[in-house]
Amino acid sequence: MxxxxxxxxxxxxxxxxxxxxxxxxxxxxxxxxxxxxxxxxxxxxxxxxxxxxxxxxxxxxxxxxxxxxxxxxxxAPTAEGVVKRLLTTSPEQASSRVLGHAGLVMGTENADIPAALLHRRQSAELKLRDRFEEAKRGGDLPAKADASRLASYVTAVHDGLAMKAAGGALPGELREAAGQAVAAWRAISDVAVAASIAAKGSPPADERSRDPRRFSADAALDAAMKVFWTKGFAGASLNDLTEAMGITRPSLYAAFGNKEALFFRALDLYQSLRKDDMAEALQAPTARGVFETLLRGSLRYQLDEGQPRGCLMVLNAMQGGDEARVIRDEILRRQAIGRELLAARFEQAKREGDLLPTVNVPGLVRFIQSLMHGILMQGAAGASPSELEGLVESGLAMWTASADLPTGKD
Structure with a gap:
């Protein structure tokens, strides 16, 4: 015994x-x-x-x-109550961090874990879809509402909020993002129509795709970037890095300094491959165009077979411990710069009448980041291209449907 x-x-x-x-x-x-x-x-x-x-x-x-x-x-007794409970409250941070790490990064010997977590997420999404179908039958949702799209959207935002919580976002910041997501939900009666319009107006996936970006000519740095991308700073050992880079430890130190310095070089490379997407988004003529450009950029990178899925910055923003403090702080600083740029663009949209004066810009920005993080997390866990494309269309449908976001100009 x-x-x-x-x-x-x-x-x-x-x-x-x-x-x-x-x-x-x-x-x-x-x-x-x-x-x-x-x-x-x-x-x-x-x-x-x-x-x-x-x-x-x-x-x-x-x-x-x-x-x-x-x-x-x-x-919850109503469909909106379900959404509020899911998006405005969350499990404690330790669980969010563990599930976030497990969904984004695992070695080859543990490759089954992200797939298992994706299956869990899909099961939860199906339960949510069934709950929305029940709401339609009971008259709590309009008969034309697309329960599958709505469940996909809410699940993605929920995942994104969990990722932000795991990355150390403050409760007030999470409440702002969740509040904006729930505000979009209140436009539910138009969602089915908006989804149809968005689907008809979107070019086919193969027309949206671009030629794969060329990585840096420095193959060693490119290899290091992918190791940090898949294992995180703390999980990437020097053996992992030197083996992937095809160099010895003395050569690594001579060329890049220490592990921390190598990470920052890899981070610079990672961001250089994406800077054009942010520039393109900020130059979009409407606020909705900014939103769509960002979402389609996230989708494009998750469908690129030449690089890992997920996001190097999101993963390493969750790194804990003294060893990774400098790494985490620098990533959070860079993410804050991105939020400031988006906030300035949306404030401009309010001045131009493209967004209503009542729009909470900080909440809108954090909501968009949460949805993007949800797409990244599901992509890393192995969601299919059609599932990821459906997430983007659902997000666009929510924007189109929400009276609190676009005006007649958009």
Whole structure:
């Protein structure tokens, strides 16, 4: 008969979740885990079998909390109440961090985890679709509302808000983004028509795509960028980097300095490949055009077979611990610059009458970022091109339908 465990499992799993949430799976060492859990390595192996077994147990615990959150939200008496519960409240941050890391980055030996999380998300989305269908039958939603599109949209925004929470966004910032998303929901009676218009007005996917961007001629730096993109700063070991770059450690140090300096060079390269998208978005003639350009840019990169899915900046904004503090702070600084540029463009739209004077610009910007993060997260987890394209169309339909965003000019 197995001996009873000499520890409270829920408590030690919460401690392990904190470590995995700050460093990711690859970046968390058994030394850190044993110290946080207050157990020695033999006790952990006896209870969970391996580091992967421990991580699976943490994922199950985080997933159970997320399931409870969804069940509570789906039990709301109205469809709008469901949306409010999902978007304006969220599970605790540690769970968001663990699920965010697991959905965005896993080594080849753990490649099954993002796919499993995608399946969980799709199951939740189906339950949400069924809840909206029920609302249609009960007269709580108009009969013409597209329940599938609405469920896809709400799930993507929910995922994006969770990513922002995992990246350390403040509660007020999350409330602004969620409030804008719920405001769009209130235009629900026009969503089905708007979705049809958006679908008819959008060029085919192959016409929207561009020629793949050429990466830097420095193949070593390009390779390092992809390692940081898929493993994160904490999870990328020097062995991972030198092997991918095809150079020795002395050569790495001679050419780039230390690991941190190499990361910043890789980050500069990553942003240089995307700077034209932001410039194009800011130059769009309407606020809706800005929104559409950003969403289609996110989609295009998730469909590019020549590079990893997900987002290097979003992943590394979640990095925790003292080692990654400088990395995280610099990424958050750069993301703030992007928010300021978008906010200035939307304030211009308000002055020109392209957005209503009542629009909460900071909330609108954070809402757009949340939706983009949702697309990135689902792309990283393996969502199909049609699913990702549907997300973009749903987002555009929401904008078109919302009386609080565009004016007659758009």
């Amino acid at each position: 197995a001996r009873p465990r000499a520890f409270e499992e829920d408590e030690v799993l919460d401690r392990a979740a904190d470590v995995f949430g700050r460093h990711g799976y690859d970046g968390s060492t058994m030394v850190e885990l044993t110290a946080a859990m207050g157990l020695n390595a033999p006790s952990i192996y006896a209870a969970f079998g391996s580091k992967r077994g421990l991580f699976d147990a943490v994922l199950r615990r985080c997933g159970a909390r997320e399931d409870e959150h969804w069940a509570w939200a789906l039990a």
